[in-house]
Amino acid sequence: xxxxxxxxxxxxxxxxxxxxxxxxxxxxxxxxxxxxxxxxxxxxxxxxxxxxxxxxxxxxxxxxxxxxxxxxxxxxxxxxxxxxxxxxxxxxxxxxxxxxxxxxxxxxxxxxxxxxxxxxxxxxxxxxxxxxxxxxxxxxxxxxxxxx
Amino acid sequence: xxxxxxxxxxxxxxxxxxxxxxxxxxxxxxxxxxxxxxxxxxxxxxxxxxxxxxxxxxxxxxxxxxxxxxxxxxxxxxxxxxxxxxxxxxxxxxxxxxxxxxxxxxxxxxxxxxxxxxxxxxxxxxxxxxxxxxxxxxxxxxxxxxxxxxxxxxxxxxxxxxxxxxxxxxxxxxxxxxxxxxxxxxxxxxxxxxxxxxxxxxxxxxxxxxxxxxxxxxxxxxxxxxxxxxxxxxxxxxxxxxxxxxxxxxxxxxxxxxxxxxxxxxxxxxxxxxxxxxxxxxxxxxxxxxxxxxxxxxxxxxxxxxxxxxxxxxxxxxxxxxxxxxxxxxxxxxxxxxxxxxxxxxxxxxxxxxxxxxxxxxxxxxxxxxxxxxxxxxxxxxxxxxxxxxxxxxxxxxxxxxxxxxxxxxxxxxxxxxxxxxxxxxxxxxxxxxxxxxxxxxxxxxxxxxxxxxxxxxxxxxxxxxxxxxxxxxxxxxxxxxxxxxxxxxxxxxxxxxxxxxxxxxxxxxxxxxxxxxxxxxxxxxxxxxxxxxxxxxxxxxxxxxxxxxxxxxxxxxxxxxxxxxxxxxxxxxxxxxxxxxxxxxxxxxxxxxxxxxxxxxxxxxxxxxxxxxxxxxxxxxxxxxxxxxxxxxxxxxxxxxxxxxxxxxxxxxxxxxxxxxxxxxxxxxxxxxxxxxxxxxxxxxxxxxxxxxxxxxxxxxxxxxxxxxxxxxxxxxxxxxxxxxxxxxxxxxxxxxxxxxxxxxxxxxxxxxxxxxxxxxx
Numbered sequence: 001x002x003x004x005x006x007x008x009x010x011x012x013x014x015x016x017x018x019x020x021x022x023x024x025x026x027x028x029x030x031x032x033x034x035x036x037x038x039x040x041x042x043x044x045x046x047x048x049x050x051x052x053x054x055x056x057x058x059x060x061x062x063x064x065x066x067x068x069x070x071x072x073x074x075x076x077x078x079x080x081x082x083x084x085x086x087x088x089x090x091x092x093x094x095x096x097x098x099x100x101x102x103x104x105x106x107x108x109x110x111x112x113x114x115x116x117x118x119x120x121x122x123x124x125x126x127x128x129x130x131x132x133x134x135x136x137x138x139x140x141x142x143x144x145x146x147x148x
Numbered sequence: 149x150x151x152x153x154x155x156x157x158x159x160x161x162x163x164x165x166x167x168x169x170x171x172x173x174x175x176x177x178x179x180x181x182x183x184x185x186x187x188x189x190x191x192x193x194x195x196x197x198x199x200x201x202x203x204x205x206x207x208x209x210x211x212x213x214x215x216x217x218x219x220x221x222x223x224x225x226x227x228x229x230x231x232x233x234x235x236x237x238x239x240x241x242x243x244x245x246x247x248x249x250x251x252x253x254x255x256x257x258x259x260x261x262x263x264x265x266x267x268x269x270x271x272x273x274x275x276x277x278x279x280x281x282x283x284x285x286x287x288x289x290x291x292x293x294x295x296x297x298x299x300x301x302x303x304x305x306x307x308x309x310x311x312x313x314x315x316x317x318x319x320x321x322x323x324x325x326x327x328x329x330x331x332x333x334x335x336x337x338x339x340x341x342x343x344x345x346x347x348x349x350x351x352x353x354x355x356x357x358x359x360x361x362x363x364x365x366x367x368x369x370x371x372x373x374x375x376x377x378x379x380x381x382x383x384x385x386x387x388x389x390x391x392x393x394x395x396x397x398x399x400x401x402x403x404x405x406x407x408x409x410x411x412x413x414x415x416x417x418x419x420x421x422x423x424x425x426x427x428x429x430x431x432x433x434x435x436x437x438x439x440x441x442x443x444x445x446x447x448x449x450x451x452x453x454x455x456x457x458x459x460x461x462x463x464x465x466x467x468x469x470x471x472x473x474x475x476x477x478x479x480x481x482x483x484x485x486x487x488x489x490x491x492x493x494x495x496x497x498x499x500x501x502x503x504x505x506x507x508x509x510x511x512x513x514x515x516x517x518x519x520x521x522x523x524x525x526x527x528x529x530x531x532x533x534x535x536x537x538x539x540x541x542x543x544x545x546x547x548x549x550x551x552x553x554x555x556x557x558x559x560x561x562x563x564x565x566x567x568x569x570x571x572x573x574x575x576x577x578x579x580x581x582x583x584x585x586x587x588x589x590x591x592x593x594x595x596x597x598x599x600x601x602x603x604x605x606x607x608x609x610x611x612x613x614x615x616x617x618x619x620x621x622x623x624x625x626x627x628x629x630x631x632x633x634x635x636x637x638x639x640x641x642x643x644x645x646x647x648x649x650x651x652x653x654x655x656x657x658x659x660x661x662x663x664x665x666x667x668x669x670x671x672x673x674x675x676x677x678x679x680x681x682x683x684x685x686x687x688x689x690x691x692x693x694x695x696x697x698x699x700x701x702x703x704x705x706x707x708x709x710x711x712x713x714x715x716x717x718x719x720x721x722x723x724x725x726x727x728x729x730x731x732x733x734x735x736x737x738x739x740x741x742x743x744x745x746x747x748x749x750x751x752x753x754x755x756x757x758x759x760x761x762x763x764x765x766x767x768x769x770x771x772x773x774x775x776x777x778x779x780x781x782x783x784x785x786x787x788x789x790x791x792x793x794x795x796x797x798x799x800x801x802x803x804x805x806x807x808x809x810x811x812x813x814x815x816x817x818x819x820x821x822x823x824x825x826x827x828x829x830x831x832x833x834x835x836x837x838x839x840x841x842x843x844x845x846x847x848x849x850x851x852x853x854x855x856x857x858x859x860x861x862x863x864x865x866x867x868x869x870x871x872x873x874x875x876x877x878x879x880x881x882x883x884x885x886x887x888x889x890x891x892x893x894x895x896x897x898x899x900x901x902x903x904x905x906x907x908x909x910x911x
Contacts, residue, residue, distance in 0.1 A: 120704050
């Protein structure tokens with residue numbers, strides 16, 4: 001476990017709170033940055049807009065990305081990340097309510113590392129969060145960050 | 149320019165004789181004594197007929213004939229062979245070399261002229277100017293000449309004959325518009341000529357004017373009795389004759405243009421006898437009557453000749469060496485194309501047995517050789533007349549049938565149920581019904597003026613398709629109906645279906661045209677609906693997507709925060725409060741399941757079916773494995789039949805088995821010794837799958853409610869469920885072309901049967 005940032009891209013504050021609660025319950029203690037829409041997420045990652053003062057080299061350990069987002073939707077965010085040298089290797093976990101096959105296929109084709117459907121049952125949600133944290137924050141070795 | 153006939157004969161007499169006759173029949177002639185000059189004359193061109201002798205000083209006429217046939221320029225020129233080599237073998241050889249006609253010498257001039265006319269198809273009706281044609285039969289050359297000049301001066305065309313016999317032959321060949329005949333002639337007299345003309349169906353409507361020198365009323369009565377249309381004394385002024393002729397022609401009934409063969413036309417006879425002496429005598433007697441006579445000395449020869457040249461009547465000796473008269477007769481009567489030729493059997497004996505033998509063999513008549521030749525000639529005439537009337541009757545019958553057919557066809561056309569067009573292979577429309585004209589907006593006058601051309605009525609991009617159709621038409625006589633467009637008179641386009649048929653033996657095309665405008669509109673409308681439907685489907689899809697995504701999010705909050713309350717504020721709630729929170733969570737989770745079930749149902753309805761070979765047994769085992777994992781502590785005895793393979797969509801069939809086995813799993817939850825079975829029975833060789841359990845079962849009274857959405861037969865407290873599963877199963881099975889039904893009894897288990905792909909039942 002390290003203290004690298006988790007970027008949570010989620011427009012629903014209640015889902016955000018539940019997710020944060022699930023992280024806490026699962027002992028995931030990394031700082032979580034929340035972006036409420038696609039634009040905010042990209043601003044954070046590329047250190048622009050509200051995040052101009054951020055160190056652009058400090059990339060999150062993992063991004064949890066909802067698909068249905070205001071302004072720029074999740075799939076477009078993913079596409080942009082994968083097209084950019086700085087972010088193309090960042091682990092992205094799509095975390096969404098949808099279990100449409102289309103979304104699943106498109107997410108993976110655009111380079112998502114994982115696709116998790118948010119269950120209604122909080123217990124299941126908790127279990128999912130725990131496993132995600134364990135895998136992406138502990139077990140997974142991220143690719144070295146490329147500096148441009 | 150008049151049509152030219154080439155006459156090649158080494159005999160000056162023959163050249164002059166035929167040349168004169170041919171000229172008076174309205175042709176130009178070129179007379180050649182040998183092949184060299186014939187070749188030179190032919191090279192000048194414009195030759196419509198060659199009358200050719202066989203034995204010529206500088207070669208064989210048959211070689212010349214072959215030369216003609218092998219050169220493209222002359223291959224089509226008709227050739228009439230005229231030869232003393234008139235025996236059967238020569239005739240067969242001549243016809244085989246490509247001759248169109250073969251007449252033996254001594255010839256009958258009437259025969260030659262008639263055949264020449266037939267070969268050149270020079271029906272003087274159209275060929276020789278506009279004047280009406282008058283045939284003058286008189287033995288006085290002086291009178292003939294006077295009358296001819298008078299008639300020609302009045303604008304008539306004139307043909308002349310010196311005897312009644314010659315006149316009749318000319319009348320048959322030439323079909324004049326009127327006949328002027330002298331009462332007194334060297335051979336048959338004028339009255340007989342008139343009677344014969346009037347008894348010939350082809351000539352009876354030709355007006356006849358009888359001339360006589362006598363003053364007596366007796367002659368007049370005889371003339372009128374014979375059927376003459378008018379009677380003029382020869383002593384009258386020529387002007388009177390002209391006036392009468394004009395009057396006759398005015399009153400003459402116009403014929404319908406169809407020409408039937410005349411009874412008085414040239415006839416060819418085949419005489420067969422092994423006695424040369426008798427044959428020669430018979431031949432010369434019959435030639436005097438104007439017949440072309442072919443003499444054959446055996447039955448074999450007779451059959452050979454018949455195969456090469458048609459004849460009008462056969463005289464056949466009963467007793468001959470080789471093929472007997474009876475056998476020859478039988479063979480002739482067996483051939484469809486010879487069967488109708490009148491056949492007169494000649495017998496040496498005038499006895500009953502011979503007659504019976506002859507008639508039994510199929511002869512039409514018989515005559516004793518000992519009989520007078522005049523009797524024989526009369527019998528012959530009777531046979532020819534009988535044949536003529538038979539032919540005439542058949543012709544009339546066929547004409548009536550044709551008219552009836554035609555009338556029916558006309559009724560069909562003018563019923564205007566669909567457009568009908570008649571045209572030629574060149575694409576000109578010769579006729580069309582009102583339905584077709586109305587489709588394209590043309591008045592009938594445009595059609596009648598010949599202005600309607602298929603290519604001009606068709607937009608350019610359809611021309612290639614039309615050509616394909618015409619090609620098909622030439623090849624097979626009809627086309628498969630095809631779609632194309634016509635141009636209306638106002639320039640707009642008309643979509644049609646067109647089917648073409650080539651009328652047998654003609655260049656006439658009949659086309660059936662169906663207006664496709666309505667159909668096109670319907671198709672457009674259908675296309676429009678399809679687009680609308682697609683839109684609606686897309687909308688439904690995005691609706692489902694929203695349901696999937698948006699309805700679940702609040703549920704998650706409800707469940708999540710209830711859980712949070714239970715965890716973080718447990719001490720502030722009493723047992724009742726905690727119980728309520730648990731209810732809230734249960735409801736939220738149930739609603740989550742409902743949403744998922746509904747989504748599955750809707751996806752089943754709209755997603756495409758991807759068929760492949762599916763192992764149902766394996767799917768069932770996987771489903772059961774999932775169930776065992778979900779409730780590892782349950783002991784259920786599951787039996788799955790091996791090797792159940794079908795064609796279907798594996799994802800959807802997984803849903804079916806998940807539901808059916810899931811139900812079975814669920815409804816056996818409250819009994820010991822739970823048992824679930826998946827297998828197949830078959831009816832009529834087609835598999836019926838079943839999932840059977842020994843669980844709670846159901847009341848058959850409600851069996852029909854099982855498959856309705858949200859229909860549940862059990863209380864949620866008893867067995868939980870969404871009420872959507874069986875509806876989903878039914879839709880999937882239905883989409884696979886199958887059926888699903890259930891049997892059960894309360895507390896005694898349930899069996900769900902289903903079939904797939906009913907239409908592909910193996911027999």
